[in-house]
Amino acid sequence: MPKITSVESQKKNPKRFNIFLDGEFAFGADEDLVVNRRLVVGKVINAEDLQKILFEAEVGKLMEKMYRWFALRQHSEKEVREKFRIKNYELRIKDKEQISQLTIDSLVETLKKKGMVNDLEFAKAWTEARRKSKQKGIRAIKTELFQKGIDREIIEKALSVKGEGESEEELAKKALERKLRSWKSLEPQASRKKAYEYLMRKGFEYEIVKDVIENLLKKE
16 A cells, blocks of 8 residues: 655645655645645555545645635636536547546535535625626626526525615616716607616616606706
8 A cells, every 4th residue: 555755845835735655746735635634754545545535636626726716706606617517618629538527516515615605695795796886786686696506595585685785776876877967968758768778777676767767857
């Protein structure tokens, strides 16, 4: 049975380690794997355990990429799986070995355990961001979240959380006020038509759209 003869931290990433078996490089491992599997010099590893360790090492290597990806923004479970579906397609085109479904499933479970993949928290964050940056209505946000693979029950739960942000009416009003300035030269009827179309595309409910438009146009 092979024995660990050296454990060396990698130069580019000190949190990853090169593991040598019987004097030869065998695989790379992250801190979690080294600690959990007690990968220390002198340890003898049987064939069955080695296969498990190699599998976990592959998951750990993919986790490093996930850390960088999630640093940009949070992602849903569907987005993670879609990323690897595309990656496997690229590997297949290049006639290279693809990432197994078992590895992807294990990676997703690891992401969930670490709290990185949490569809409810993702839905809450997405809702808040889209309302603030894009002034999107509830209907539009529901559609976006559904496309991200979020279950309807989770979507409803996320949208039911009352944050400290602006109401639907306030968001619709603010979005429309900007547009009305550029429509001043239009006839009232044409301006009203554009306003309805604009706010409906933004995903606001019809009753909210109607009230906001009529109130604003009266002031105009």
